[in-house]
Amino acid sequence: MRYFFRVEYDGREYAGWQTQPSERSVQSVLQEVFGIVTRQPCVITGGGRTDAGVHARGQAAHLDIEGELDIPGVLRSVNAVLPPDIAVRDLRTVDPGFHARFSATSRRYCYHIITRKMPLWHRRAWAIYRPLDWDTMAAHCESLLGRHDFSCFCAAGHSAKTMTCSVTEASFTHENDLHVFTIKADRFLYKMVRSIVGTLVEIGNGRLRESLAEIIRGRDHARAGMTAPAFGLVLDTIMYDEGKNL
Amino acid sequence: MRYFFRVEYDGREYAGWQTQPSERSVQSVLQEVFGIVTRQPCVITGGGRTDAGVHARGQAAHLDIEGELDIPGVLRSVNAVLPPDIAVRDLRTVDPGFHARFSATSRRYCYHIITRKMPLWHRRAWAIYRPLDWDTMAAHCESLLGRHDFSCFCAAGHSAKTMTCSVTEASFTHENDLHVFTIKADRFLYKMVRSIVGTLVEIGNGRLRESLAEIIRGRDHARAGMTAPAFGLVLDTIMYDEGKNL
Numbered sequence: 001m002r003y004f005f006r007v008e009y010d011g012r013e014y015a016g017w018q019t020q021p022s023e024r025s026v027q028s029v030l031q032e033v034f035g036i037v038t039r040q041p042c043v044i045t046g047g048g049r050t051d052a053g054v055h056a057r058g059q060a061a062h063l064d065i066e067g068e069l070d071i072p073g074v075l076r077s078v079n080a081v082l083p084p085d086i087a088v089r090d091l092r093t094v095d096p097g098f099h100a101r102f103s104a105t106s107r108r109y110c111y112h113i114i115t116r117k118m119p120l121w122h123r124r125a126w127a128i129y130r131p132l133d134w135d136t137m138a139a140h141c142e143s144l145l146g147r148h149d150f151s152c153f154c155a156a157g158h159s160a161k162t163m164t165c166s167v168t169e170a171s172f173t174h175e176n177d178l179h180v181f182t183i184k185a186d187r188f189l190y191k192m193v194r195s196i197v198g199t200l201v202e203i204g205n206g207r208l209r210e211s212l213a214e215i216i217r218g219r220d221h222a223r224a225g226m227t228a229p230a231f232g233l234v235l236d237t238i239m240y241d242e243g244k245n246l
Numbered sequence: 247m248r249y250f251f252r253v254e255y256d257g258r259e260y261a262g263w264q265t266q267p268s269e270r271s272v273q274s275v276l277q278e279v280f281g282i283v284t285r286q287p288c289v290i291t292g293g294g295r296t297d298a299g300v301h302a303r304g305q306a307a308h309l310d311i312e313g314e315l316d317i318p319g320v321l322r323s324v325n326a327v328l329p330p331d332i333a334v335r336d337l338r339t340v341d342p343g344f345h346a347r348f349s350a351t352s353r354r355y356c357y358h359i360i361t362r363k364m365p366l367w368h369r370r371a372w373a374i375y376r377p378l379d380w381d382t383m384a385a386h387c388e389s390l391l392g393r394h395d396f397s398c399f400c401a402a403g404h405s406a407k408t409m410t411c412s413v414t415e416a417s418f419t420h421e422n423d424l425h426v427f428t429i430k431a432d433r434f435l436y437k438m439v440r441s442i443v444g445t446l447v448e449i450g451n452g453r454l455r456e457s458l459a460e461i462i463r464g465r466d467h468a469r470a471g472m473t474a475p476a477f478g479l480v481l482d483t484i485m486y487d488e489g490k491n492l
Binding site for chain 2: 008009010055057079084085086087089116117118119120122123124234
């Protein structure tokens with residue numbers, strides 16, 4: 001049986017989602033805990049591979065289990081055994097053809113910026129104390145919308161075959177000195193959201209003179225801005241088509 | 247010169263606002279840092295005395311300083327020297343007759359409850375996994391409004407002369423599995439908000455059969471529910487009259 005579930009985590013103590021030799025990853029902790037609770041080896045496949053330090057509210061995953069699970073019991077046990085910084089919810093069966101990564105139709109990320117020292121957002125948001133021109137940043141956001149080659153925002157070390165992504169949402173919301181950038185696309189390249197945020201910030205503080213549209217057209221990572229710190233980023237959700245038993 | 251400022255803190259590492267012998271309090275850390283930056287002994291008076299573990303977004307305080315401060319410079323230095331879990335803002339001069347505690351006209355607190363494991367709210371919210379009847383709790387909230395003797399919600403160890411408070415706001419908001427109780431009053435008794443939240447929760451889970459109105463009329467702390475954990479509580483703001491140079 002194939003099972004789907006959502007995962008929520010505070011990424012600060014993890015070397016990212018994906019299992020890596022001799023590093024503590026969210027995936028490896030989940031595999032260990034599901035293995036203990038279900039008493040069988042568990043291979044868990046995530047919907048998105050978040051980097052070290054990145055958080056998630058709505059990461060998605062699937063795993064294959066021999067036999068049927070007592071869903072409420074497994075959820076309770078898994079959450080009790082998992083450390084406080086990882087939680088699982090919405091455990092349910094899915095079609096065997098469902099794949100947490102390949103069946104996903106879109107992903108949404110939120111990036112948090114604070115423009116004054118805010119202790120309740122410490123290490124959850126990027127603190128920037130120099131003035132940013134939010135109107136200009138909002139205007140440049142619009143260049144992200146649509147289907148583009150986003151090579152300029154793809155960091156070295158990626159394994160992507162194509163650089164084309166369709167962005168359907170890209171905007172800032174502001175609540176006093178907390179600013180949230182939300183972006184939704186069918187797929188994201190390696191460190192793409194953090195590269196976009198770093199570029200928008202360098203446009204907003206005047207350091208970058210090129211427009212975001214020009215940078216995208218240039219397809220050159222060297223023309224983009226800095227990569228924003230990981231801890232400000234949250235994988236908000238991964239969306240799937242209707243009719244996929246989700 | 248008397249100066250006013252706002253303080254924001256993550257209370258997890260502090261024995262509360264107020265300076266106590268051999269304990270690390272927010273007030274004592276602030277006094278030390280303001281002392282270093284202004285090079286004079288600083289006595290800081292807070293608007294509200296939060297308990298150990300309680301957070302604040304809008305705590306208020308005043309201090310007296312010989313001579314005039316370079317406000318932007320002092321703010322920058324104080325925030326740089328303070329640990330990441332305390333921040334100061336809105337530093338400004340006030341009338342010598344202003345008092346952070348006695349001039350306050352009302353205070354607002356928020357209490358956070360989560361009803362599923364939420365890693366991004368770990369130790370910032372009270373986790374309650376058994377069902378709560380939110381409609382019943384909302385209905386009982388209304389009994390808090392108005393001017394009442396709130397002895398029933400005052401913990402032992404208080405120094406208050408009168409138990410009467412005027413509550414002008416008391417309600418829950420819900421965002422998925424995060425539930426926020428907001429309460430505003432002219433004053434609060436010792437551990438009053440946490441006692442109210444604990445009582446509402448025990449009404450919501452069916453353990454307490456008395457109505458909130460009956461409990462208030464009883465004036466007996468033994469009839470109230472448990473005291474909710476400190477870490478779910480945030481001092482949201484302290485309000486002052488117009489015309490006080492604020």
